[in-house]
Each structure stands twice: as C-alpha cells, then as structure tokens.
Amino acid sequence: EIVLTQSPGTLSLSPGERATLSCRASQSVSSSQLAWYQQKPDQAPRLLVFGASSRATGIPDRFRASGSGTDFTLTVSSLEPEDFAMYYCQVYGSSPPFTFGGGTKVEIK
Amino acid sequence: VQVDQSGTEVKEPGASVKLSCKASGYTFTNYYIHWVRQAPGQGLEWVGLIDPNDGATTFAQKFQGRVTVTSDTSTSTVYMHLSNLRSEDTAVYYCAREITRGLPGTYRPLGYWGQGTLLTVSS
Numbered sequence: 001e002i003v004l005t006q007s008p009g010t011l012s013l014s015p016g017e018r019a020t021l022s023c024r025a026s027q028s029v030s031s032s033q034l035a036w037y038q039q040k041p042d043q044a045p046r047l048l049v050f051g052a053s054s055r056a057t058g059i060p061d062r063f064r065a066s067g068s069g070t071d072f073t074l075t076v077s078s079l080e081p082e083d084f085a086m087y088y089c090q091v092y093g094s095s096p097p098f099t100f101g102g103g104t105k106v107e108i109k
Numbered sequence: 110v111q112v113d114q115s116g117t118e119v120k121e122p123g124a125s126v127k128l129s130c131k132a133s134g135y136t137f138t139n140y141y142i143h144w145v146r147q148a149p150g151q152g153l154e155w156v157g158l159i160d161p162n163d164g165a166t167t168f169a170q171k172f173q174g175r176v177t178v179t180s181d182t183s184t185s186t187v188y189m190h191l192s193n194l195r196s197e198d199t200a201v202y203y204c205a206r207e208i209t210r211g212l213p214g215t216y217r218p219l220g221y222w223g224q225g226t227l228l229t230v231s232s
Contacts (some may be wrong), residue, residue: 035218044203044222045153056220088153094215097169100153
C-alpha cells in the first residue's frame with residue numbers, strides 16, 4: 001500500500017500569494033497516477049488536477065501539478081478568496097488501494 | 110452526470126447499514142464507482158470500488174469481510190452494506206464516479222461525487 005504524506009499541515013497565506021503544497025509517496029508513483037482534490041467545509045471533494053498536467057473541467061489554470069517519483073507538488077499561482085480550503089492528493093491507477101494523503105489546509109493569513 | 114446518495118443514518122454498535130448511491134446522466138455500466146469515507150474532522154479514506162458492469166469489487170484491506178458493495182443495473186444504483194458497526198465507523202460516506210473510462214483493470218480519478226451520507230454509530 002502506498003502511503004501519501006502531505007505537508008505542511010496548514011498553510012497560512014494572503015490572497016494573491018503563491019501556494020505550494022507537497023505530497024510525498026512511500027514508493028515511486030507515476031506522475032500520470034496522482035490526483036489532487038479540493039474540499040470546502042460541508043462539501044464533497046472536487047477533482048482539480050490529475051495525471052501529469054490535466055485539469056478537470058472548469059478548473060482555472062492557476063492550479064498546476066508537478067513532480068515525479070515520490071515527490072509531487074500542487075501550486076496555486078495566485079490565491080483567490082475561493083481557494084482557501086483543504087487539499088488532498090490521491091494515488092490511482094492499476095493497484096488498489098487508492099489512498100489519500102492526510103490533507104493540507106490553506107487558510108487566510 | 111449526477112450522483113445522489115441516501116439520507117442520514119443512525120445505528121447502534123453491532124448493527125448493519127445499507128447506503129445507496131443512484132447515478133444518472135450516463136451509461137451506468139461504463140464507469141467504476143468508488144466509496145470514500147470521512148470521519149468528523151478527519152481526512153479522506155478510500156473504502157473500495159465496484160464495476161457496475163459485472164459486480165466485481167475491490168476493497169481496502171481494513172474493510173474486507175465487513176463491507177459489501179452491489180449494483181443494480183435496472184435502477185443505476187450502487188449499494189454499500191457495512192456490518193458489525195462500531196463507533197469508529199461514524200463518518201460521511203461518499204460515492205463517486207471516475208472522471209473518464211479507463212482500460213479494463215485500470216482506475217481513474219474521481220470526477221463526480223455524491224453529496225455524502227452521514228452515518229452515526231452510537232448507543
């Protein structure tokens with residue numbers, strides 16, 4: 001089972017700033033098998049980006065995923081007020097279980 | 110695409126529960142459906158999945174033997190049955206459809222989520 005560790009636990013930033021979220025895997029993962037989700041309070045998660053660089057429908061291009069091997073990053077280039085939320089990474093592909101990371105909270109500073 | 114889940118459940122420890130997940134807006138048998146749960150104030154936990162086409166299932170090891178997932182193609186509904194409930198099972202349970210159809214035996218990210226069902230296990 002692949003374990004995903006996200007850091008930091010909480011990121012305190014101001015609107016307009018750049019957010020960099022980390023997801024580290026316990027073993028090598030293909031960049032095409034790592035996804036990022038956003039979750040706001042009392043809402044279901046929403047898929048943001050997946051694969052090497054694919055954004056889900058309607059996701060603005062300020063959200064960008066990168067990384068390879070065991071280290072992956074979600075970057076939000078310039079935070080909008082609606083971007084303050086929880087973020088989770090998940091591994092998918094051909095070998096279940098499809099675990100999630102523990103999450104990073106992006107909060108307003 | 111729409112995924113609609115059943116309502117809030119309250120159960121006693123040791124009981125069983127059956128949650129439902131009704132899909133619409135697409136060909137039901139063409140996409141895997143996953144279950145994910147989230148305990149209060151906690152992160153997301155992957156439970157398992159079903160291929161509605163043939164009913165094949167895969168679960169995370171901690172749920173094996175205690176969870177059953179079935180599908181009814183006549184109503185485009187997936188059911189998750191969880192038995193021998195304990196307080197640690199208190200969570201919101203989400204079902205979600207994969208965003209696109211992958212090759213057989215490969216699984217895709219979760220693009221369409223239900224609204225979640227709150228299950229409370231308490232005496």
